[in-house]
Amino acid sequence: KNDMIENHEGKHPVSLAMKSIENSPYPIIAMINGHAFGAGLEIAVTSDIRISTNDCLFGMPPVKLGVVYTYTGVRRFINLIGPGYTKELFLIGSPINAERAERIGLVNFAMPKSKLEEFTYNIASDIAENAxxxxxxxxxxxxxxxxxxxxxxxxxxxxxxxxxxxxxxxxxxxxxxxxxxxxxxxxxxx
Incomplete structure (x- = not known):
């Protein structure tokens, strides 16, 4: 089977990784230090909290490639940022910057690269202190x-x-x- 069919059936390795993130009983934080497109962005979206640098770009280019994205993938975006912003990302297919991604809720926090790691570990520490x-x-x-x-x-x-x-x-x-x-x-x- 080709990758697209396996992905739609949830058997592709990337789909399995996202299921693992989703099904983990523990909170998962995505620390994004570089651009996130396609399945890479969906992996971040599947995480519970997303933290990125200010210089990141985010995009869903399937329409630029003539690809139909998976229902579960589109649903993950709708659940996170709503149908309007999901349509914007998927129908236009052009990247957005970190400031806009933070504003629409695609990432929780965007910051300078120099602060990313410390901030992410502080959030993880705060979570770890909870019940x-x-x-x-x-x-x-x-x-x-x-x-x-x-x-x-x-x-x-x-x-x-x-x-x-x-x-x-x-x-x-x-x-x-x-x-x-x-x-x-x-x-x-x-």
């Missing part, structure tokens, strides 16, 4: 919504169970205690 069970539940809930947008009973039950499991956890109790005691919580992932 692991809460992080996993929030990521799963947002993924469920992005996949469906209208919750079916099975997904509603999953979200209910995730919420209960976090509220019944030691981390939840520790977070409440730490807040009332005005101290930093010590989460254990239990």
């Amino acid at each position: 692991p069970l809460s992080l996993k539940a929030i990521k799963e809930m947002t993924n469920v919504w992005q996949r469906n947008q209208i919750l079916n009973p099975k997904d509603e039950e999953l979200i209910r169970k995730l919420t209960i499991s976090v509220q019944d956890s030691e981390d939840y109790k520790e977070g409440q205690r730490a807040f009332s005691e005005k101290r930093k919580p010590e989460f254990k992932g239990k």
Whole structure:
């Protein structure tokens, strides 16, 4: 099979990488230090947080190549930046700069190259200090919504169970205690 058919069926290595990012229970940060086009940009879009340098360019050129992009890929962009900006990126096919990418929500933060690595690691550190069970539940809930947008009973039950499991956890109790005691919580992932 050719790459395009495998990609549409979710069997292409790039599609498998994006599924791994999406299905990871842990937050994934894309640190973008160079231009991001096509599947490279979709990998960044699949990440939970995107941080880039100010000099990056971003683009989706399939129309320039006569290619039909995958439904799941287009859906990822719609979920992140909405249908209007997705159409702009895909129908025009021309790159946008980091300032515009940040303004439309394609990247969360754009900054000088000299600050990129430190800033990204600080964000990762901030995330790592949070309650692991809460992080996993929030990521799963947002993924469920992005996949469906209208919750079916099975997904509603999953979200209910995730919420209960976090509220019944030691981390939840520790977070409440730490807040009332005005101290930093010590989460254990239990």
